[in-house]
Amino acid sequence: MRKQQNYQWNTLSLGTCYYPEHWDKNMWEEDLERMLAHGIKTIRIGEFAWSKVEPREGEFTFEFFDEFLKVVAKTDMNVIFGTPTATPPAWLTEKYPEVLNCRMDGVKFRHGMRRHYNYNSPVYQKLCKRIVEKFGEHYAKHPSVIGWQIDNEINCEVDEFYSESDTLAFRKFLKEKYGTLDALNQAWGSVFWNQEYTRWEEIYVPRITIHNSTNPHQTLDYIRFVSDSAVKFCKMQSDILRKYVKKGDFITTNGMFQNLDNHRLTDEALDVYTYDSYPNFAYCLCEDPKHSKNLNDRRWSDKLTEVRSICPHFGIMEQQSGANGWNTRMEAPAPKPGQMMLWAMQSIAHGADYVSFFRWRTCTFGTEIYWHGILDYDNRDNRKLAEVKKIYERVQAIEETAGAKNQAAFAMIKDYSNIWDAQVDVWHRRLTWSSEEEIFIASQLNHTPMDYLYLLENTEVEELLKYKVLIYPHGLILSEKKAALLKEYVAKGGCLILGARTGQKDENGKCVMTPMPGLLSEISGSDVKEFTFVGPADENVMMDWNGNMLETGIFNDILEPVGTHANVLAKYAGNYYKGSPVLIENTYGEGKVLHFGGTFTRENVKAFLDYTGVVETYRDVVEVPEECEITVKEKNHKMYIFVLNYSDQKQEIWMKKPAKDMDTKEQAEGKISLGAYETKVYEIL
Template sequence: MGLELNEFHLGVCYYPEQWPEQNWSKDYRDMHNLGFNVIRVGEFAWSIFEPEEGNFEFDLFDRALDLAHSYGLKVILGTPTATPPAWLTYKYPEVLNVSKSGVQFQHGERRHYNYNSPVYKKMCARIVERMTKHYRHHPAVIGWQIDNELNCHIADFYSNSDHEEFREWLKDKYVSLEALNTAWGATFWNQTYNDWEQVHLTREGTCQSPNPHQRLDEIIFFSESTISFAKFQAEIIRKEAPEHWITTNGMFDHLDNHRLTRECLDFYSYDSYPNFSTIYPDSEEFPLLDRKWSWNLTKTRSVSSQFAVMEQQSGSGGWNNQMIMPSPKPGQMRLWTYQSIAHGADMLLYFRWRTAPYGTEMYWHGLNNPHGQPNRQMEEAKKIGQEMKMIGTSIIGSHYEAEVAIIRDYPNEWDGELDQWHGKLQNQSVLSWFKVLQYQHIPVDALYMNEQTTIDDLMAYNVVIYPHAAIMTENTAFLLEQYVKQGGKVIFGCRTGYKTIEGHYSTEVPPGGVSQLTGVALQDFTVIGPNEKAPTIHFGRNGYTECIAEQFVDIVTIHAESVQVLGTFSEGYFKGSPALTMNQVGNGCVYYYCSAFNYKIALQLLDEMNMVSPVEEVMEPPQQIELSIRAQVNGDRYAFLLNYSSEKQDLYLKVKRIELLSNVELDGKIQIEPFGVYVVKL
């Protein structure tokens, strides 16, 4: 079905069960007056819908939904399976999750269940079926959110049900213990199994480090368990309410979100809280801070080109005992709203309507304070509502426009969690590339390689960056070869192609399946030790420049005459060996960089490829401004210009353009206010 809307959906998360009923009418009226047209309800209300086992009560939400409909509000219903009620966990403790050390979780927070408990799946199926049957014809209901933030907080599961289901999953995957032992390299340290009952998920107390191949399978199993849990809910909803769409929200660990969406959902949703940047700051050169959340939105867009933001930050955040973050500064909530919209959101709901006066999230502020008096967040929301009425129909259904992609894949992400020989490199390299592209105003996509990827997916881009593809499958190598021959440019980093899909060290010389593409072969490698001086790299083209290698060094030899050496190491026992190479293949070319990427080398490569911003002929945005472009199929293109600075920023337009939010013609030097937003028709 996809996210196919004829107007922009702007709204808020609402919890009628937490507030006196006499408040509802005013709340809905205020929402309508702000320009909101959608609310999300019910995702934590299982004990309201089923206060006792088998006793279903819908009166409270019937009244809440009927009243919402009277004010013209559409409703998204959440299946309430993220928080099983106390009667359920007390009577059926086997539904609770268990830690890796064997300690059972207890009732009192959220997400304390396990996906594979037969009892829990039965109970979830029943509540989902009852809810969908009851609300399938309600005129306000348009769609369903499955659960809430799958794998948030907890992405590992070790209950008895999980151990048992893991064995069954392995039997389906490997058929025989012999094949399992081979895949896990079980002869090492005498880990060979001769009975399926001996096989478990990894457990504490075995050794300092689990079998890496077992752990990789374990993460894949966790992902498939999560997808299975969402899938049976989706099947019930599709059967009982086929006119409603289905989504789920969040982006968390150990979950193949692309497969989840493909098999279970109509579109994907993200929960955007940019002020987490105050808790987890980007400490590298030229920090992105809240602008870094654009990378999360970029990954979300890779799952659904048009998506929803089911929770957009509207106030300060944090639980009463952790995650303390400041309030958005005046203008920042609007800035973050347009950050989400610029990256492809066609529906956005704020979290939440009113701050809860009690509970763990009583400091996770919403648009309103508990007292409900006027505040600046409500004023910003009103302005956004007015702006969406002006431009919503223009941008709805448009796609984000980028000519560069950073390639990702789940096997390397999951293998890299345990394998620090390539996992540690990934975050630095991806962030460095994203940062440079942001500051050079070159929009970028994330492209996840999987069994569904085609050559057409790659050919949508002029350049793809695959920083540390330790696991390089035969199919991926083939697609990249075809892409380069047809004119594409590929950039690889060190540690490419040295592993098999099981996480084994390949018997091929790295970079393995892409050796012919790169024209180089690995001769040696080394980690840059904490007490070692990082080697300098000299570049001879486009002027004499240099940068410092970081974390790791691949020492390669050239085996193709077509390879050009663009940079060499100037220190160490590998002094003089290639650090950056370029190989011409067909109509395209392949770069191989023998270290982890940093800001300077990424900038050097952009210069090498003569890459410039797509708006270079129209405007000159300053570094503090993010550029995103959304394009319609009819050719209309819209530049979103977002000022993340607390200072005014000068923007120079070389040609006259209309700014849509103000309907003013811009020309020459103009200023964007602190945390300001311009939407310019190109």
């Protein structure tokens, strides 16, 4: 069982990201007072300001932030201080080029951007320890400082590391994991293409090869190594800060990025997790939002749901407030009137109790001159600032929902081995990425709230039993421990839905020589006899489920029932395997398993949710059109319904039970009209 999070906001609150080093000192006090007047009570500072404290190696000055904090102390503003390790200064990278990260071909990433360092350089670790110690020792005691952000966006920009320091650290990682080269060669299948290793010095992080095809088992271990390195780098900093933080203050970092076990990161290094939410990416000029099938900005609810699996009550360190883009890449339009409120409420609806807008004012210089903040270059009041004030009024009106627990009708199972294997294995990736998106879209369009449930080393069956239905889309990699956990869940009454390719591999990513679904065959009552991608020349392969014709997706396992409790629910209606089983139900203990031989689509997921009795769980409370999302929260035996209209058109909802409008405090029932991008929060009476 995972430990409880160490810190939780006890009220809903707003913040913004502020960079005093970017602005004239004469603007500081006016900026802070202006923020407070619009409901912003917390600022994040310092995460890119190493040189303000250590302008030259070993020369420390605290004058700049001391002066700024004196101004802060005159106000009621709170401060989250960032450690500045995401952007090592020029003197450091010039004198110690070994701290720089490299491309796979060994070419160093030079100074001039950000996140150009590697986690494993002993020199960089030493200098980071020292600057974090100086920051914590000097600033943590300040009464305005309430929290700390470690680094900035761990594994953002780049999540692969190929420096000499990384190779040395990778060898150490592998020695600790395998002990002997014989064990490593066996795990990696190194006999293939004559890759056997006879000395540890022969092993490197992945390097350039023909077609850039590396040993998949080595690469899977390499991703685990990158995650391990990032977690240790973050923990190194949090261990230092804990010597200085005041009682009641917190340590966090802002995620969520790839090649990183964010659950382990949170458990080992953080008090609370924060996320950077930019729904406007859905409208980048490279996209086609008018013809998108992935729900555009509403898709960020998927990411927020995943953040909630890491930390049930999280914060947003950077919330979309303006158009976004750099001078070198990324172009997106300004949020339309109402979308700032919509996106802030999207975050709160999914578990955020703190929302901090990026940024206070758009920077007038540097790479992010087009990453707009609340205020534009001219510094005048604008509609975005007015909308922040409305968001603050909304936050006050729904304050009692702080800390409320999100409710879900079902959960999708994930685990890091399969996430990382899908990055290595393009066959795995096509299945997983397609099915996971479609499961989320189905939950949204059918107003059936979902959770993500990660299978971790310390996951216990009680966490699974919270859900009547679990979907494990494509668990190619299975372990004895995960299989045992799933068996216990089903035996105790759970309903487990499996997709194609289940049980194909072991934890090293090697294919097992047993029939799929491998370690879950005992509970699935099924055997995979054959399998194939649905080719470009094939028609969509349908299945006949009691006369209901549904697509079976992009990959098909041809199944056969095994045992007396297995029942064929549906058969393929096309291709050379027409008439063969595609969906088998098997009872096991008090529960059941549905083994589906295809990949998931929004249509067949709806059928699964309907069959298992969880579709539209809250239809007796509220009915809404597809253009709207609902989330449900509970606290102190009260139920709260959040309704969010992502459309630029008016939408009608139907409150079927008496409810209190949290804004007006008036009773609401029957047909209610929501304007473009409008959101509502109701307490069900």
